[in-house]
Amino acid sequence: MGDDQHAPGPRFTGAGRIWEERQRLLSEVGDDLWGIELLRFAIQQAVADLAGLGGMVHLGRPGLGGGLRLVVTSGLPPAFAQEWERIDGSGPLAPARAFRDSAFVWAPLANLVPGMREPDATAGESRAWPAGTAMAAVPLLGPGRPVGTLSVVTLSSQEPSAGQRAFLDMLGRWAGERLSKPSGPPPASSLPGSQEQPPGSHLPQELPAVGSWDWDIRTGDVVWNDATLTAFGIAPDTFDSRIETWLGAVHPDDLPWVLADIDEAIRLGRMYSTEYRVCRPDGTTGWVRVRGRLVVDENGEPARMAGTLWDVTRTHEALGTVTGPQAHNAERAATERASRISQLTRALAEAVTVQDVVDATADHILPSFGAAGLMLAFREGDHLRPVGFTGYSAEFIERISRIPAGSGLPIAEVLRQRSPQFITSVEEYIERYPKTAGLPAEGGKKAWAFLPLIASGRPVGSCVVSFAEPRLFTGEERNLLTALSGLVAQAMERARLYDREHTRAKELQRGLLPRELPPLPAVTAAARYLPAGTEMEVGGDWYDVIPLSADRVAIVIGDVMGHGVSEAVTMGRLRTAVRTLADLELPPDDLLTHLNDLVSDLGDDFYATCLYLVYDPTTRGCVLTRAGHPPPAVVHPDGSVHFPDADPNSPLGAATPPFDTVELDLPDGSLLVLYTDGLVESSTLDIDQGMAHLAKALTSAVREALPGTACPHRDHAAAPAVTGLRCAACLEALCDRLTTTLLPTDGTNDDAALLIARTHALPGDDMASWPLPEHPKAARQAREHVRAQLSAWNLDALSTTTELLASELVGNVVRHAKGPIQLRLLRSDVLTCEVSDGSLTTPRIRRAAETDEGGRGLQLVSAISHRWGTRYTATGKCIWTEQPLKATAPALLTEHSDLDLYDPLDD
Structure with missing residues (x-):
């Protein structure tokens, strides 16, 4: 052989x-x-x-x-x-x-x-x-x-x-x-009933003359050349140059979609192209093909439309005589396909994401060619990653993605060769690609058009249009599919870039905003951030919930003027600064003063609004300061809604301290609703109207959560408060409801942030305080109070540590500060021990030498407490410590648990 x-x-x-x-x-x-x-x-x-x-x-x-x-x-x-x-x-x-x-x-x-002429730079060319x-x-x-x-x-x-x-x-x-050759339609054998043209007639006589037209959109005046007048059968001396005369010559059956196409071309600023019938004054009907482009004035407004026109009556007559109904059906199919291709072009131009491109391609290409399947894929390394498909099973697509690109896949070969391939049958596929001969049976298809996606000269992926039965591709179909693949490639590349930037923007925003709000004893909170538009989901709005000492909590919301990456970076700097300043336990007005200095240092083009408040669950009091920011909505447990009336001060970067503050008393179970202006203000809605809509939406939501109604998300017992809004899931649902109600469905022109916090007062049984004398015996009394109270709270395991902490703090006050002295214990998810005095001196840890008699007390406090710090009060300062309720005693104490606590002040 x-x-x-x-x-x-x-x-x-x-x-x-x-x-x-x-x-x-x-x-x-x-x-x-x-x-x-x-x-x-x-x-x-x-x-x-x-x-x-x-x-x-x-x-x-x-x-x-x-x-x-x-x-x-x-x-x-x-x-x-x-x-x-x-x-x-x-x-x-x-x-x-x-x-x-x-x-x-x-x-x-x-x-x-x-x-060619030089471009006119003054006209933007x-x-x-x-x-x-x-x-x-x-x-x-x-x-x-x-x-x-x-x-x-x-x-x-x-x-x-x-x-x-x-x-x-x-x-x-x-x-x-x-x-x-002599002009005219095909010979009689091809077009029955047609007449031959005389010999000697060349192209200039055979091609239809090109008409031109110019329409002044504002005045309605039109200018036609002789060829256009001839196509409409109108004598030059009878034409009145009115748009009404033009539209009056359009066949009544075609006029609706002719007007719709003109309107869309003007509205979208795109090329105008169509074919329609005209009714001539002599009673005959003709066909014209029209193309035009929009001309705008110096303000970008539509001014004129100008273009060309061809008389294509002979073409339509010839098509109508070819085998009667068959030609009519072919013409109708071609018209439908042209319409679908036009719709595809439009849909691809509007596609933003890769999925949009996949959907548009499937919706318009498959019906146009009677195809049964579609797959779009990107090449990543040695494999092709399908990014969208229809007409295939997920298992088949998964197998395709696991096959290396060099293993005989036609979808990879056309990308490598940059040339389409059309396979008409399973037998032809097996002959060409024996290594993957089993794929046709698994995919259930019997003919394929494998198209490379080339954008700007660079291969970006591949497209497969497949058919359920064997198919012979005509030259027109091959050319059309090849041309369409170029449109899809450009849309895919643009969408892939958008998806990449979209992902980066979301990662940036997630990194700058809190991943999740912390669960705190004093508040339950939920928040939403909604970026403006669809181009890039990143902006300058931010929010945060910051735990402070003594179960107090700071809540902040702000808005950097503008939208984009630069504003997001500025927002991240401000949020970091707020957390740093809040850790210093500064009052709200002092904190905004420091923040105003920071924004001013960024330059004259940077401005930001901000609202900062501190809620104290031991007093149910709230102190807030705002710089150019809308006031919070306060919802009381009875469902009433009000906005604290106070001067907002100027925005950060333009303000002149000091900042005004507002003090509020909040009943247990109140809602604090903080928001940025993007939620309540737009080009058609001023901020006062938006705040009124917000109050209405809050009132409606609260009324549905009637007193005594159990929480749908948790097994809460009924209580004489708005129990339907107790848990975080309830507040999350309320955030969704408010944003859906207040924001338009087609997006906003400004970022919007929303934060809702439900307040929880600390029960009186979880608080205990005692005044102490300015005497060395105060440390012993402090230990006695601590021992007794922790025994009553069943926290004896923390008694030794807490007694030592209280003794050291009180001893420091007696030695280095002045009264009055106050001892306070708070029980929540941590045990807080506070010692207050009337001095403004700040205690600090210092390194003590071996011969020093003191300087080790704060080192001991730092070693045996979970967290400690100092904050200033209206009468002096407060030193506080925190210990987890379930924490074990520090090794420093367990090693010497048999020793009695020694207080040098007792000597």
């Missing part, structure tokens, strides 16, 4: 085979295309062969003064095509040189194309081609002379290969010969 028996069958990979297929394709097209459709087909073939961005055809004739005129484009932006509408035939541009020399021309596109952009141009050769040029714009910096140049030359001759 020779080696020839194992040689593969003919494949479409050899250059000769490809050349034969191209020639066969052009010969089969024959005379089925003419005019604009012929030129558009030629552009599509040329663009596909060079993997170009788009193409265009210029025609030249004596009537144009030796110049070239743009007649059709494909895939090029309108702004680009506009610059190439008329070309000097003797100029240096590639189409002019190809037309003049009757030869192939390859020319890179510089930042400014020679021979600019022109910069991507690096490597180039243009290939070939003449459209008729008998004896060229009739025009075909040009392709590519991103490749390498000149086309010899094979590609040969194909372009062949395509130019093929199109030029057919353009120079």
Whole structure:
């Protein structure tokens, strides 16, 4: 058995085979295309062969003064095509040189194309081609002379290969010969009932004349050239130049969607393109194809719309005569597909996330081609990661993602080769990719279009459009799918960048805001942060709940002016500063004074609002200060809502201390609702109205949590308070309700933050205090009070440690400070021991030498307590210590548990 028996069958990979297929394709097209459709087909073939961005055809004739005129484009932006509408035939541009020399021309596109006008900088115009952009141009050769040029714009910096140049030359001759033939529709064998045109009529007579129009949107005046008047069958001397006359000529059945397209083009500022029927004054009906672009004034408002128009009546008549209903069905299918493609383009332009791109692609491509499956994938390392799919099982997608990209996956091969592949059957798939021959059966598909996703010349992923039955892809379908893959690639790359930035923004925001609010004895809290818009979820609003000594709690909310990363960084600095200053136990007005200095040092462009309050559960008192910030909403247990009336002072960075403070008495179970202006203020709602809406929403929510109603989230006993809002889950639900009620569903223009805290007063049974004399015996009395009270609280295990702490603190007061002396014990989740005096001196730990008689007391306090510190009061200062209730005695004491406490003041 020779080696020839194992040689593969003919494949479409050899250059000769490809050349034969191209020639066969052009010969089969024959005379089925003419005019604009012929030129558009030629552009599509040329663009596909060079993997170009788009193409265009210029025609030249004596009537144009030796110049070239743009007649059709494909895939090029309108702004680009506009610059190439008329070309000097003797100029240096590639189409002019190809037309003049009757030869192939390859020319890179510089930042400014020679021979074209300079951009008007005062009008905001600019022109910069991507690096490597180039243009290939070939003449459209008729008998004896060229009739025009075909040009392709590519991103490749390498000149086309010899094979590609040969194909372009062949395509130019093929199109030029057919353009120079006698004009008219196909012969009678193809289009029954059609009449032949007289010989000698060349392209300029055969192509429909290009009409132009200009509509002044503000006045309603329109200007038409002769070709447009002819298409509408209106004599120049009878046209009144009114938009009403134009719309009155549109067929009544087409007028609704014509008006809708015009309205959408003006509203979105996009290109206007459509086809519709016109009713001429002589009673006949025709078809026109219209394209236009919007022109805005200096304020960006719509001013004019101008464009071109072609009479395509003959094309529609020809299509209508081809095999009767079959042609009508084909035309309707093509129209539906064009509509879906237009919708896809629109949807991809609006897609923000990768999932949006997947959904838009599935919703519009699959119905357009009758496909059964879709998969979009990114390449990550040696594997392809599917990011969206439909028509496949999750198990199949999981297996695809585990297969290395180099293991014979066509979805990876097309990305590597940057060329699409169309596989018409399972047998063809197995022949091409034997290593993954089992995948078709697992996926349940029998034909595939594997498309590379190339964005800005860089491969970003792959797309698979699959079919439930074998399928032969027509040239139109291949070209259309290839073109659509470019749209999907651009949208995917843009969405991937957005998702990446979106993830980074959320990580930044999570790092700057509290991951979760701490559970504290004094308050139960919940919060929400809602960024403005959808571009980047990061801004300058912040909030925090900070535990202080003696079960007190500081609650802060602020808003840095602006929205974005810079404001978020400033917010992070301010939040860190607040926590640092709060740890110093500063009063609210002093804290904002220091914070104002910090913001002022950032520069004149930095401002922030802030509200800072301290709640004391032992007195149920609240002290708050605000700098330019909205007041908190206070909800009492009976459901009443009010806002403390006080001067907010100026924002941080513009304020002049001192700051005013407000003192409140809060009944147990009150709600403190703190918020930023983004929650209650917008362009259509002033802050007073927003606060009124907030009060109404709070009143409604509280009334639903009637007194005596058990908490739906926990097994709370009924109590004569708003028990329906006791736990954190209840407050979380209230946050969601308020944000849903107060914020629009389509997002806000400003960040919004919301923090709700329910206050809990410390029961009187958990507090004990005693006055002590300014006498050395005060330390012994302090130990006796501590021993007795801890025994009553069943905390005897902490008695030894607490007695020593109280003895040391009282001893320091007697020796180094002045009275009056007060001892206080608080029991919550920790045991707090406080000693107050009338001195403002701050105790501090110092290193004691071996010969020093004192200086070791605070070292002992720091060693045996969990936390300790000092805060200033209205009458002096307070030194406090904390111990966990379930903590064991420190080793310092357990090692000497048989020793009696010694107090040097007793001697």
